[in-house]
Amino acid sequence: MSEQSTGHAATAVADGPPSGDMVVVEDLRRTYGSGDTAVHALRGVSFTVPRGELVALKGRSGSGKTTILNLVGGLDSPDGGRITLDGTDLAGLGDDDLLAMRRDRIGFVFQSFGLIPILTAAENVGVPMRLRKVPPREREERVQLLLALVGLADHAAQRPGELSGGQQQxxxxxxxxxxxxxxxxxxxxxxxxxxxxxxxxxxxxxAVVRSEGVTALVATHDAQLLALADRVLELRDGRIVSDT
Incomplete structure (x- = not known):
């Protein structure tokens, strides 16, 4: 069943200068295992993601897409190379600073949705703000704004099991x-x-990238979806083979 995208935020929320690169990846390398069984997930990958753009990663399973996302998101560490996010070199951050970076500066969207089943849609949206101890009134106002932005203002009280897959995402x-x-x-x-x-x-x-002024790095294999990206990076065997 098709669902229509709706809504724009009233104000942009981007931090920092409006131009330049949000993500800079230089000669990124990541190997899992060692010896004859070693898997070279990334073999010297370099690219940039300009502020305010949606850049897509495409490639077959095992090409390195998820590895890149995990490294840029601070969920894993590279064996070599450098990642700069919003002007900050991730290699220079300790565990606490990386945690704060993931909590405050990066938003993650997963294939499996990752919602908490016992919480309503509104409560799920509010979880990250609870972790930051955002005052209740401010939190509730932002939850309402965001649910309206994604076209779910009338579904705030429903739990994930009562929503379609598209609504959950x-x-x-x-x-x-x-x-x-x-x-x-x-x-x-x-x-x-x-x-x-x-x-x-x-x-x-x-639409969210445009209205909220954020940058997005998205892994997908769907050609129809790739057409919506500002740029597409194709990966094969841990290397970028095209940038269009």
């Missing part, structure tokens, strides 16, 4: 925006959705 996008991130990282965000719903969710993500 919309809640996940709203949650990713809760703490006003500068970067959204999405790993196959439409992987569990039918074609029409997936396209609607991707169109919403693109």
């Amino acid at each position: 919309r809640v996940a996008i709203a949650r990713a925006l809760a703490n006003r991130p500068v970067l959204i990282i999405a790993d196959e965000p439409t992987g569990q959705l039918d074609a029409d719903t997936g396209l609607a969710v991707m169109e919403l993500l693109r």
Whole structure:
């Protein structure tokens, strides 16, 4: 069932200068295992993601897309190379600073939605702000704004099990925006959705990038969805083979 993307935020929430690169990746390398069984997930990958753009990563399973997302998101560490996010070199951050970076500056959207089943849509969106101890009134106002942004203002009291797959992913996008991130990282965000719903969710993500002034790095294999990106990086065997 197709779902239409709706809404724009009233104000932009981007931090920092409006131009330049949000993400700078230089000669990134990552190997899992050692010896004859070593898997070279990334072999010297370099690219930039300009502020305010939606850049897509495409490639077959095992090409290195998820590894890049995990490294840029601070969920894993590279064996070599450098990642600069919003002017900060991730290699210079300790565990606490990386945690704060992920909590305050990055919004994550996963294929599996990752919502908490016992919480309502509104409560799920509010979780990141609770972790930051945002005052209740401010938190509630932002939850209402974000649910309206993703077209779910009338579904605030429903739990994930009462929502369609497309609606759940919309809640996940709203949650990713809760703490006003500068970067959204999405790993196959439409992987569990039918074609029409997936396209609607991707169109919403693109609209969010525009209206909220954020940057997005999205892994997807769907050619129809790739057409909505500002740029597409194709990976093969841990290397970028095209940049269009």
